[in-house]
Amino acid sequence: MSMNRDEDPQLWDLLGRSKASKPSPFFARNVVRAVRGQSRQGQVLYAWFSLRRLVPALSAAVAVAIAVFTVQVLHHQDQSPQPSLASAEIQDAELVADLDVLVNDDDSDDTLLL
Numbered sequence: 001m002s003m004n005r006d007e008d009p010q011l012w013d014l015l016g017r018s019k020a021s022k023p024s025p026f027f028a029r030n031v032v033r034a035v036r037g038q039s040r041q042g043q044v045l046y047a048w049f050s051l052r053r054l055v056p057a058l059s060a061a062v063a064v065a066i067a068v069f070t071v072q073v074l075h076h077q078d079q080s081p082q083p084s085l086a087s088a089e090i091q092d093a094e095l096v097a098d099l100d101v102l103v104n105d106d107d108s109d110d111t112l113l114l
Helices: 009-017 027-048 051-078 085-108
Strands: none
8 A cells, every 4th residue: 555645745744854763773683582582481381381391290190199099098908897806706606606506406306407
């Protein structure tokens, strides 16, 4: 799109009287530095998700999860309900009493228990 000088002569007169600004001698260097700085910010975020950091972090997380699971399983097995000595004696006494009843019944009857 080209500008037509005949459209707005006052504007072109003002533009003709204004001073032309010159960029600093380091303008190109400063622009390149700014662009590189912006691209580094994106790379820093990407660097956190690189395989070089992600693999060891995930490996450590899996090792911790396995250790926690193993400790919980072993702890649960240690606390499994085991009959105490007193309850085992009671159960043995009841079994002996039942066996005595069966033996005494067998003596009185001549039938076979199947």
